[in-house]
Amino acid sequence: MSTTPVHAPVSGRAVALRDVPDPVFSQGMVGYGAAVDPPHTVVDAVAPVGGRILKLMPHAYIITTSENVGVLVHLGLDTVALKGVGFSAHVAEGDTVAAGQTVITYDVPAVVAAGLNPIVPVVVMDEREPANVVVGDAVVNGAEIVSGSALFTASK
Numbered sequence: 186m187s188t189t190p191v192h193a194p195v196s197g198r199a200v201a202l203r204d205v206p207d208p209v210f211s212q213g214m215v216g217y218g219a220a221v222d223p224p225h226t227v228v229d230a231v232a233p234v235g236g237r238i239l240k241l242m243p244h245a246y247i248i249t250t251s252e253n254v255g256v257l258v259h260l261g262l263d264t265v266a267l268k269g270v271g272f273s274a275h276v277a278e279g280d281t282v283a284a285g286q287t288v289i290t291y292d293v294p295a296v297v298a299a300g301l302n303p304i305v306p307v308v309v310m311d312e313r314e315p316a317n318v319v320v321g322d323a324v325v326n327g328a329e330i331v332s333g334s335a336l337f338t339a340s341k
Contacts, residue, residue, distance in 0.1 A: 187252045189339045192284055192332075194230045194258045195291065195305050197223040199323035199330040202306065207262045210306040215257060217318040218308035219337050221330060223293050225303070230260055230289045231332055232282040233307055241278040243269035246288050247310060254341055255310035260291050262302040271295035285333045309339045317341065 193199070200220040205211045210220070236250040244264040249255045260272065271292035276282055296303045309318060320337040323330040330336065 187254075187341055189234060189250055189252060189254045189341070190335055191218065191256055191307060191309070191337050191339055192233045193221050193330045193334050193336045194233045194288075194307060194332065195221050195223045195228050196330065196332045197221040197305070199321070199328055199336065200304065201320065201324055201327075202308065205262075205304055205306050206302060210259070210308065213315060216308035216310045216312040217315045218306065219320050219324040220304050220306040221336070222304050223291070225293050225297055227290060227292050227294070229287040229332075230258060230291045230305070232284050232286045232288055233258060233336065235282065235284045238276055238278050238280045238282060238288070241274060241276065243267075243272040243274065243289070248282065252341065254339055257306075257308050257310050258288070259306045260289065261296045262304060264296055264301055267296070267299060267301070307336060312339065
């Protein structure tokens with residue numbers, strides 16, 4: 186069994202996944218993890234793990250680690266509707282990235298102005314066992330977290 190530390194892709198208030206106001210995330214439909222409610226400024230969303238960019242969309246990205254753990258970062262809820270407005274990619278699909286490397290610049294005020302929730306869910310793709318994801322203290326306490334800090338640990 187391998188363990189993968191997953192770091193916060195943005196700074197903000199750490200949020201338990203069950204508290205994300207979208208059932209796709211809160212009910213673990215795509216996997217388990219945690220979320221970060223970012224400040225209402227333009228922020229750089231970074232890689233929460235090192236690995237290869239498996240999928241890159243304006244509003245979301247999936248990184249696969251060398252242990253074949255896929256981690257999804259979704260910038261805001263229903264942000265696919267913005268068709269890329271408010272997001273600037275710094276990498277391409279297939280690129281290898283280091284944990285902490287900037288992936289997308291995220292214009293949080295543009296998302297809020299569009300009436301959308303800017304929260305950033307981070308999940309282990311296709312993880313069906315909630316016990317395999319152990320959240321950090323910041324998530325348990327709903328505390329502020331700094332980009333790059335431990336968000337949760339995934340076991341596979």
